[in-house]
Amino acid sequence: MVKKIIAASAFLMLFASSAFSKDLPDFTDLAEKLGPSVVNISITQVVHANPNAGSPFGNLPDDPAINEFFKRFGIPGMPGMPSGQEEPQQDYKSQSLGSGFIISNDGYILTNAHVVKDADEVLVKLADKREFKAKIIGADRRTDVALIKIEATGLPKVTTAADPTALRVGEWVIAIGSPFGLENTVTAGIVSAKGRALPQENFVPFIQTDVAINPGNSGGPLFNMKGEVVGINSQIYSRTGGYMGLSFAIPIDVAIDVSNQLKATGKITRGWLGIAIQEINKDIADSFGLKSTNGALVAGVEKGSPAEKSDLQAGDVITKFDGKPIITSSDLPRAVGATKPGKAVPVEVLRKGAVKTLTVTVGEMPADKDEVADSSPKGVTKPEINRIGLTLKELTPQQKKKLNDKNGLLVVNSQGPAATAGIRKGDVVLGINNNDIQGLDQFNKQLAAVANGKTVALLIMREGDTLYVPIKIADAK
Numbered sequence: 344m345v346k347k348i349i350a351a352s353a354f355l356m357l358f359a360s361s362a363f364s365k366d367l368p369d370f371t372d373l374a375e376k377l378g379p380s381v382v383n384i385s386i387t388q389v390v391h392a393n394p395n396a397g398s399p400f401g402n403l404p405d406d407p408a409i410n411e412f413f414k415r416f417g418i419p420g421m422p423g424m425p426s427g428q429e430e431p432q433q434d435y436k437s438q439s440l441g442s443g444f445i446i447s448n449d450g451y452i453l454t455n456a457h458v459v460k461d462a463d464e465v466l467v468k469l470a471d472k473r474e475f476k477a478k479i480i481g482a483d484r485r486t487d488v489a490l491i492k493i494e495a496t497g498l499p500k501v502t503t504a505a506d507p508t509a510l511r512v513g514e515w516v517i518a519i520g521s522p523f524g525l526e527n528t529v530t531a532g533i534v535s536a537k538g539r540a541l542p543q544e545n546f547v548p549f550i551q552t553d554v555a556i557n558p559g560n561s562g563g564p565l566f567n568m569k570g571e572v573v574g575i576n577s578q579i580y581s582r583t584g585g586y587m588g589l590s591f592a593i594p595i596d597v598a599i600d601v602s603n604q605l606k607a608t609g610k611i612t613r614g615w616l617g618i619a620i621q622e623i624n625k626d627i628a629d630s631f632g633l634k635s636t637n638g639a640l641v642a643g644v645e646k647g648s649p650a651e652k653s654d655l656q657a658g659d660v661i662t663k664f665d666g667k668p669i670i671t672s673s674d675l676p677r678a679v680g681a682t683k684p685g686k687a688v689p690v691e692v693l694r695k696g697a698v699k700t701l702t703v704t705v706g707e708m709p710a711d712k713d714e715v716a717d718s719s720p721k722g723v724t725k726p727e728i729n730r731i732g733l734t735l736k737e738l739t740p741q742q743k744k745k746l747n748d749k750n751g752l753l754v755v756n757s758q759g760p761a762a763t764a765g766i767r768k769g770d771v772v773l774g775i776n777n778n779d780i781q782g783l784d785q786f787n788k789q790l791a792a793v794a795n796g797k798t799v800a801l802l803i804m805r806e807g808d809t810l811y812v813p814i815k816i817a818d819a820k
Contacts, residue, residue, distance in 0.1 A: 368531075368568060370517055370531055373517060373566065374517070374529045376570060377501065377519060377566060378470055378529070379469070379470045379471070379499040380444055380445045380499045380500055380501045381443070381444050381501075381520065381563060381564060382442065382444065382468060382469055382470070383441075383467070383468040383524075384440065384443050384452075384458055384459070384465060384466070384477075384562060386439045386440070386462045386466075387437070387438050387462065387463055387464040387465075387466070388437045388439075388463050389437075389463050439458075440523075440524045440559045441454060441521070441559060441561045442454065442458075442519075442520035442521045442559065442561060442562045442576075443458070443562045443563065444572065445498050445499060445500045446501060446503055447498075447500055448498050448500055449498070450475075450495045450496070451480075451490060451491075451492055451602075451606070452467065452477065452490070452491045452492070452493065453488065453489070453490060453562070453598055454489050454491060454561075454575070455487050455489060455575065455577055456482035456483055456484050456486075456487045456488055457561065458489065458561050458562045459479055459482060465477040465479060465491060467493050469498075470526070473495075475494065475495060476493070477491040477493045478491065478492045478493075479491050480605050480606060481610065481611075483601050483605065483611045485546045485611070486547050486593060486601050486611075487577050487593060488575065488593060488597070488601040488602065489562075489605075490601075490606060501564060501566075501571075502569075502571045503571070503572050503595055505569070505571035505572060505573045506596070507537075507550065507573050507596055508596075510550065511534065512534050512537060513534060514533060514534045514568075515531065515533055515567075516532060516534055516554060516566060516567055516568075517529060517530065517532075517554070517566050518530050518531075518552075518554045518555075518556060518560060518563055518564070518565050518566070519563055519564060520556075520562070520564075520576060521559045522555075522556070522557035522560045523557060523558060523559050524559055525559070528560075530554050530555040530556070531554060532553040532554035532555065532590075533553060534550060534552055535552055535553050536550075536551040537550055539551045545676035545677070546597075546676055546680050547594070547677075548594060548597075548673075548677060549577075549578075549591040549592065549593065549594075550565065550573065550574045550591065550594060551589065551591055552565065552590045552591075552592065553589070553590065554590050555586045556576050556579050556590040557579070557585055558584070558585075560576050561576060561577060561578075562575060562576070562577075563575070563576050564576070573594070574592030574598075575592055575593045575598050576590065576591075576592050577592060577593050578590070578591040579591070612684060612707060613679075613680040613681075613684075613707070613708040614679045614680055614681065614683065614686070614705040614706070614707070615648075615649065615679065615680075615684070615705065615706045615707055615708035615709070616649050616655070616703065616705065617644065617645035617648020617650045617706065618643065618645065618655060619641070619642045619645075619808060619810070620639040620640060620641055620642060620661070620672050620675055620676075621640050621642050621672055621810050621811060622636075622640070622672045623636045623637070623640050623660065624636060624813070626798045626813035626815070627640065627798075627800055629813075630776055630798040630813055631658075631776070631777055631800060633660065637662065637668075637670050637671075638660040638662045638669055638672075638693065639660070639671075639672040639674070640658075640672065640811060641656065641657050641658065641659040641661065641692075642810045642811055643657055643773075643802075643804070643809030644657055648706065649703055649704055649706040652704070653701050653702060654701055655692070655701060655703065657773070657802055657809070658695075658774065658777035658778075658802070659692040659693070659694050660692060660693040661690060661692050662693055663689070663690065664679065664691075665678065665682065665688040665690075666689065684706055684708075685707075686704070686705050687703070687704045687705075688705060689701070689702055689703075690702070690703050695777060728756070728759075729787065729790060730790060731759065731760045731761045731816065732758040732759025732760050732762055733756070733757055733766065733772075734754070734755040734756040735752040735753065735755065735772065735783060735786070736752065736755050737753075737782065738750070738751050738752070738753055738771070742771075746771065746773075746804070750773075750779065750780045750782065751771040751772055751780050751804065752771065752772040752783060753769075753771055753772075754767065754768055754770040754771070755768065756768055759817075760817060764812050764813065766801070766803060766812055766814075767805070769805075770803045770804065770805050771803065771804040771805075772801050772802070772803060773804055774801065774802030775799060775801055776793075777800070794816070795816050796816065797815070797816055798813050798814065798816070799813070799814050800813050800814075
């Protein structure tokens with residue numbers, strides 16, 4: 344009887360294992376077919392020596408005390424570095440690795456901008472072991488996409504016609520690349536989320552996966568089960584420097600649009616409004632009297648920008664751009680960036696409870712803009728701490744000039760609720776609850792009018808950037 348039970352159990356386990364394996368995808372044909380179109384990229388950069396370049400501990404900071412220590416005593420036990428003897432300082436070559444994939448038979452290759460950044464030489468190694476020096480056609484820092492070219496023909500290319508919007512969460516995907524220099528490594532996983540917005544990455548709706556991605560995979564392709572490229576593996580979230588189950592890829596439609604512009608002109612042209620925006624959370628919605636957290640909150644408007652010319656104002660909530668709904672703040676930069684400069688578009692905003700439609704003529708995004716510097720004079724004559732823990736002072740005429748003649752209040756000290764909310768010494772308060780600052784007396788009156796337990800939103804400028812900071816007024820004791 345015992346033997347029969349054991350035999351039956353073994354049969355059920357074998358059956359279950361067989362049934363389960365039929366549901367798992369087979370990646371063998373895809374790996375064999377797609378592998379030749381993926382390349383290994385080796386970057387060489389000449390690093391100029393600093394005064395500590397000879398140190399076995401790397402590039403130490405240029406600190407006089409450290410320099411003097413090594414001049415006097417050398418590095419004990421290090422060959423070639425006897426006490427008191429200095430090695431001649433020399434430039435050296437730094438090498439790094441990445442991945443890429445061929446998008447045309449005549450040698451155009453897509454990779455990440457950060458892979459080829461500051462490269463003095465780019466070497467591409469194909470799956471068949473041939474090596475070519477590559478030319479950088481162009482790179483776009485904002486999307487982290489770069490286009491490079493090798494002089495070769497008849498190369499195997501990938502299919503880039505996939506529609507990333509058709510991807511479904513839970514769908515199987517595979518990556519091929521060179522993690523830690525291990526060429527043509529295949530890893531698999533599923534799509535974990537779509538349209539992810541990452542800090543400081545406003546122009547890319549990232550595809551999140553749990554595919555194993557490690558250093559060296561950057562720039563490699565992410566394929567669907569049809570063998571189509573759906574993204575470029577770009578970033579990972581990690582506390583260790585290695586894979587932790589959170590990987591992010593640039594959608595292929597974004598990458599192809601960038602590569603086409605780089606190929607045609609060597610640069611990227613994007614639409615630009617000239618505003619600073621931020622996400623609307625519940626506290627900000629409450630302080631502004633908003634019914635939802637949808638939209639992008641305008642935290643600042645650059646002087647002379649298309650936004651200023653169209654009467655967009657700090658405190659406006661943009662709910663639609665060119666007819667497209669703006670659900671989260673990250674939706675807006677993508678919509679604006681994809682708009683051709685010079686086009687006049689309708690922008691729907693919510694301003695102090697009323698819906699307005701403005702017409703904005705989109706400008707061209709400058710390559711790099713110098714932000715307004717925030718100046719912080721020292722000392723106060725009569726320090727007074729207000730009910731949220733701020734000590735404020737009127738700006739001097741010189742400081743106002745640096746802020747394009749805006750009124751504001753300098754944060755001399757921050758403690759209590761204000762400090763907890765993140766306001767720092769040196770910040771400049773430009774507005775309170777969607778009202779511009781006229782002066783210290785006006786600010787104090789408006790602050791006094793906010794009931795205990797309610798939230799007040801302060802518009803803050805910090806190092807040229809503006810943002811709203813919600814602060815809850817402590818209940819009276």
